[in-house]
Amino acid sequence: MISEPNADQTAPLPRPASIVAIAGLLALEAVGVLAAALWYLSQLGAPGPVPLGGRIFMLALLVGAAVWQAAVALNVFRGRPWTRAAALVWQVFQVIFAVPLIGGATTLAGVGLLVPAGAIIVLLFDPRVTAFYGDRAER
Template sequence: MSRPPVNPAQPAFGPEENGEPGAGAGAARAAGAAGAAHSAGARPPGIKIVSLVVVAEALTLLGAAAVYGYQLAIGAPVASFAGAVFTLVLLLGFSAWLFATGLFLFRGYRWTRAAALVAQLFVLTIGVPTLTGGLVLPGLAMVLPALAGIVFLFDKKVIAFASRTGGSAPVL
């Protein structure tokens, strides 16, 4: 659960805590307005699109890991079995990271914008050479969603929505 941002210009205690009744209603409305930005109705379409792109990429990596694992299981020749297992673990780990990024981006957490941007840049570094290497359909299947994700990540509504922090429990 995240807390609304604290304005250092305001006193630490509200008027009700200082003994003034009824003056805290404005603070309650402000906290409610800050929380309303993260309601399900206020979720911009760009968040949904980027989240779907990231989750689709995670599913694609999971499918690639399944095919790769199957190939290892049936005894396909590899130069190094340990290296092949390491590659499989990387595919599974990156897929899990993308699933988490897509889920928490949909919820509006701040850290996910950077993670989603990095993922889209990785996809572009593979998709552009694929596209220019003559594999047009696979290249377009990588480049177009990545470009759409990058464009929507910098949309003002997406930036405003994805500004939620995780909030932490007090230490003491």
């Protein structure tokens, strides 16, 4: 059985819907990074300015990022408090990456990155989430 946070209390807090939403969005992001890695793999043999060793390294980084994001999603669902920082840092970088994409032919991609990142950032500071993680009492 998975132990819930707030073990010092008599009854663990129920998992709020916002935790499920965060975990689901993070899992979707992990699938997206994995899809990017698969696309990158399909383009690995194409000519370009980066040598093959650099391309393979980039592919390894993409796969590693997808695995990390999936691990964070799973542990958010399990209620591990350390995951809030990991998810927040990922979302900040995703916003930084998304904003320049908005405008022109890449607007849809930029919005597709920005909307879930914004939703996750807002949900991470939901009082039910912080209470679930044991940071403060629910109001």
